[in-house]
Amino acid sequence: MLTELPIRKIIHVDMDAFYASVAQLDNPDLKGKAIAVGGIGRRGVISAASYEARKFGVKSAMSGSLAVKLCPELIFVKTDFERYTSISKKIRSIFLDYTDLVEPLSLDEAYLDVTVNKKGNPSASKIAEEIRERIYKEVGLTASAGISINKFVAKVASDYNKPNGQKTVNPEEVIPFLETLEIRKFYGVGKVTAEKMYQKGIFTGLDLKGKSLEFLDTHFGKSGRYYYNVVRGIHNSEVKPNRIRKSLAAEQTFSENLSSEVFMMEKLELIAEEISKRLTKNKVSGKTITLKIKYSDFTLQTRSKTLPYFISDKHLILDTAKDLLYQEKMTNSVRLLGISLSNLNTETKKVPDQKSVSVQLKFGF
Template identity: 85%
Template structure:
C-alpha cells in the first residue's frame, strides 16, 4: 500500500439481528427464544432471525416452511416496519452527535466518517465503542462495529466479532488482513462468484492478489477492477451522507400460484397503490416502471417501460404495469408480482466536506 494513499477513519455500525432484537426487546416473553420475523403462512419468507434461531440454520430470505423444519420451536412474528424505523431514527440521532458524515445503508447499518468529528476524539475505535455503549443504554439493543481506513474494510471487519463486538484494522494491518481473508468474506463476492473463484484456485485474498487486472477483467467483467483494487486496500468511495434514492418498489407473494393475467389485476392494483404511497411519502416521482414477475419455478422476469414524464400517480403506474403484464404471454404460473419505479427526479444535495489524511504507521485508530 502506497504511503501517500489518502485514507479516512471509517466506522461501519451494524445492529445485531435488528428486527428480531426489536421484537425481543418489546416482548420479554420472546427473549432467549428462536424467533423469525416474517415467514409465517405457506408462502412466507423470513425477513430476519434471532441468534437463537440462526443456530439451527434459519436465516433471512429463507422460506418459512423450511425454517420451521430446521427449527421446530421457531416462533414467527409479524414484521412491524414502523417500529423498526422509529428505533432506527433514534440510533441515527446518536450517530449525528459524532459526525454529519453518516451514510445509512438500511434501517440497521450505516457508515460513519470520523476522520474529523464533533467530539475531537482522534480514536475511531473509542468513538465506535462509545456509540455502541450509547445505543445499548439509550435504545436497549446491541450493535457491532468495524473500524478501518475505508468503507470496504470497515464493513468486512464489523462482521468479525458479532454479536455485540467490534474489530479495528489499523493501516499497517490492512494488507496482511486482506491477504489472509477468505474470499467468501469479501464484500461484493456473492455465492456464485465465490464458487467461480474456487474453480479458478482463488480461495483467499492472497490468491486474488496474485491475479492480474487483465485476468480479473476477462473472468469477472466489470467487477474485476473492483476486486483488483480492494484486495490491495484501495477503495476510495467516500461516505455519502445524502445518498440518492435510485428506485422505489413494492411486491406481493401470493398464497396460491396465479395462472391467468385476469386474476393478477386485482393484486397488481394493490402493489401499484403501495408504490404510489411510498413515492408520495418520499416526495419523488419516476419515469421508468418495471414489472417484476416470479414464476412458480422461481425463475424471474422483468419488463420495463420508460415514460416521457415523471409520475407518482397510482392510476398511471397501474395502467403502465398492466401494459407490461400483457406485453407477452406468461411462461408459467406466477407466485409473485412487483412494481418498481426508477429514473427518479431526486436531486443531489450539497454534502458536508470530507477530509482525508495520508497513511502513517502511527496513525491512531
Template identity: 85%
Template sequence: MLSELPIRKIIHVDMDAFYASVAEMDDPSLKGKAIAVGGGGTRGVINAASYEARKFGVKSAMSGRLAIKLCPHLIFVKTDFARYTEISKKVRSIFFDYTDLVEPLSLDEAYLDVTENKKGNPSASLLAQEIRTRIFNELGLTASAGISINKFIAKVASDYNKPNGQKTVNPEEVLQFLEDLDIRKFYGVGKVTAEKMYQKGIFTGKDLKSKSLEYLDDNFGKSGRYYYHVVRGIHTSEVKPNRIRKSLAAERTFSENLSSEIFMLEKLEHIAEEVAKRLSKSKVSGKTVTLKIKYSDFTLQTRSKTLPYFVSDKSIILETAKDLLFQEKMSNSVRLLGISLSNLNTEDSKKKKKEIKEEPVSVQLKFEF
C-alpha cells in the same frame, strides 16, 4: 500506493439481528428463543431471524415452510416496519452526536466518518465502543462495528466479531488483513462470484491479489477493477450523508398461486397504489417502471419500460405495469408480483458520471485508531 491515499477514520455500525432484536425487546418472553420475523402462513417469506434460529439454518428470504422444517420450535412474529423505523431514528440520533457524516445503508446499518468528530476524540475504536455502549444502555439493543481507513474494510470488519463486538483494522494491518481474508468475506463478492473464483483457484485475498487487472477484467467484467483495487486496500468512496435513493418498490407474495391474469391485474392495482403512496411520501417520481414476477417454481423474471417523462401517478404506473404483464405469455402460475420505479428525479446524472477525484496526500501508516 496505499500510503499515498487519503486516510480516513471510518466506522461501520451494524445492528445485531435488528428486526428480531426489536421483537425481543418489545416482548421479553421471546428472549433467547428461535424466532423469525415474517414468514408466517403457508407462503410467507422470512425477513429476519434471531441468532438462535440461525443456528438451525434459518435465514432471511427463506420460506416459512422450509424454516419450520429446519427448526420445528421456531416462533414467527409479525413484521413491523413502523417500529423498526422508529428505533432506527433513535440509533441515528446517537450517531449524530459524534459526527454529521453519517451514511445510512438501511434501517440497521450505517457508515460514520469520525476523522474529525464532535467529541474531539482521536481514537475511532474508542468512539465505536462508546456508540455501541450508548445504543445498549439507551435502547437495550446490541450492535457490532468495524473500524478502519475506508468504507470497504470497515464494512468487512464489522462482521468479524458479531454479535455485539467490534474489529479495528489499523492502517499498518490493512494489507495483511485483506490477504488473509476468505474471498467469501469480501463485500461485493456474492455466492455465484465466490463459486466462480473458487473454480479459478481464488480462495483468499492473497490469491485475488496475485491476479492482474487484465485477468480480472477478462473474467469478472466491470467488477474486475473493483476487486483489483479493494484487495489492495484502495477504496476512495466518501461517506455521503445524503444518499440518493435509486428506486422505490412494493411487492406481494400470495397465499395461493395465481394462474389467471384477471386476478393478477387486481393485485397489481393494490401494489401500484402502494408504490404511488411511497412516491408521494418521499416526494419523488421516476421514469422506469419494472414488473417483478416470481413463478411457482421460484424462477424470477423482470420486465421494464422507460417512459419519456417522470411519473408518480398510480394510474400511469398501473397501466405501464399492465402493459408489461401482457408483454409475453406467463410460463407458469405466479406466487409474487412487484412493481418498482427507478431512474428517479433524485438522481443527478452529472454526479453519477463524475468520478470521485482525490488529491493524494502522503501519510504515515502509524495513525491512531
C-alpha cells in the same frame, strides 16, 4: 501504494439481528428463543432470524416451511416497519452527535466518517465503543462495528466479532488482514461469484491478490477492477450523507399461484397503491416502471418501460404495469408480482469535502 491513498477514519455500525432483536426487546418472553420475523403462512418468506434460530440454519430469504423443518421450536413474529423505522431514527440521532458524515445503508446499518468529529476524539475505535454503549443504554439493542481506513475494510471488519463486538483494522494491518481473509468474506462477493472464484483457485485474499488485472477483467468483467483494488486496500468511495435513492419498489408473494391475468390485475392495483404511497411519502417520482414476475417454477422475469415524464400517481403506475403485464403471454402460473420505479427525479446533492486530515491521523485508530 496504500500510504499514498487518502486515509480516513471510517466506522461501519451494523445492528445485531435487528428485526429479531426488536421483537425480543418488545416482548421479553422471546429473549433467548429461536424466532423468525416474517415467514408466516404456507408461502411466507423470512425477513430475519434471531441468533438462536441461526444456530439451526434458519436465515433471511428462507421459506417459513423450510425454517420449521430446520427448527421445529421456531417462533414466528410479524414484521413491524413502523417500529423498526422509529428505533432506526433514534440510533441515527446518536450517530449525528459524533459526525454529520453519516451514510445509512438501511434501517440497521450505516457508515460514519469520524476523521474529524464533533467530540474532538482522535480515536475512531473509542468513538465506536462509545456509540455501541449508547445504543445499548438508550435503545436497548446491541450493535457491532468495524473501524478502518475505508468503507470496504470497515464493512468487512464489522462482521468479524459479531454479535456485540467490534474490530479495528489499522492502516498497517489492512493488507495482512485482507490477504488472510476467506474470499467469501469479501463484501461484494456473493455465493455465485465465490463458487466461480473457487474454480479459478481463489480461496483467500492472498489468492485474489495474486491474479492480474487482465485475468480478473477477463473472468469477472466490470467487477474485476473492483476486486483487484479492494484486496490492495484501495477503495476511495466517500461517506455520502445525502445518499441518493435510485429506485423504489413494492412486491407481493401469493399464498396460491395465479394463472389468470384478471386476478393478477387485482394484485397489481394493491401494489401500485402501495408504491404510490411510498413515492408520495418520499416526495419523489420516476420515469422507468419495471414489472417483476416470479413464476411457480421460480424463474424470474422483468419487463420495463421508460416514460417521457415523471410519475407517482397510482393510476399512471397501474396503467403502465398493465401494459407490461399484457406485453407477452405468461409462460406459467405466477407466485410473485412486483413493481419498481427507477430513473427518479432526485437530484445529486453536494457532500462536504472529505479529504484526509493528517492532524488526527498520527494519534492512530
